[in-house]
Amino acid sequence: MMPSNTATYSSQWIGIGGFFSRDNSLIKTGTLSYSDYGKTYYSAWYGLLPASSTITNFNAKPSDITQAEIFVVKIINSTTQELNITLNDLTEHEHFSILVNYSSSLLSAEWIEERPEVNGHLSTLANFNISYYGNYYTGVPYTNYADLTSSSP
Secondary structure (H helix, E strand, O other): OOOOOOOEEEEEEEEEOOOOOOOOOOEEEEEEEEEEOOEEEEEEEEEEOOOOOEEOOOOOOOOOOEEEEEEEEEEOOOOOEEEEEEEEEOOOOEEEEEEEEEOOOOOOEEEEEEOOEEOOEEOOEOOOOEEEOOOOOOOOOOOOEEEOOOOOO
8 A cells, every 4th residue: 555645545355245235244354554644554353244343453564465264163043153254464474363153144255445434434545556355266267356557457
């Protein structure tokens, strides 16, 4: 992410659920980068809608290769699952993991590069350059990255 003299934000995350219009279940985890007055800040978080996201003690830094996973550990009943949320910093060998019980629809999965909402308003998108999302898990060509500098690979 490029430093900026104005407040800019970029969030990279993965999630399960929440895609369809009546699906209010979204479990997600990722990183947030923001820059203001020439300083850049990074954090890692997880969230279970409708609750606010929780900042973790995971220390994300520029150029680190991070890995995020959300997976069902077990089905508790017809509407609730035990899920594992994991963040790994493959560069610094740092790890965060938490088990949660949540009622997810499990109807969609997504990886997102976005300008997050800040104080009730969409933020200005930061110049994040390129964010890669491993295509090993998707198998869909050209869907494993977000690129701010061009519209095609």
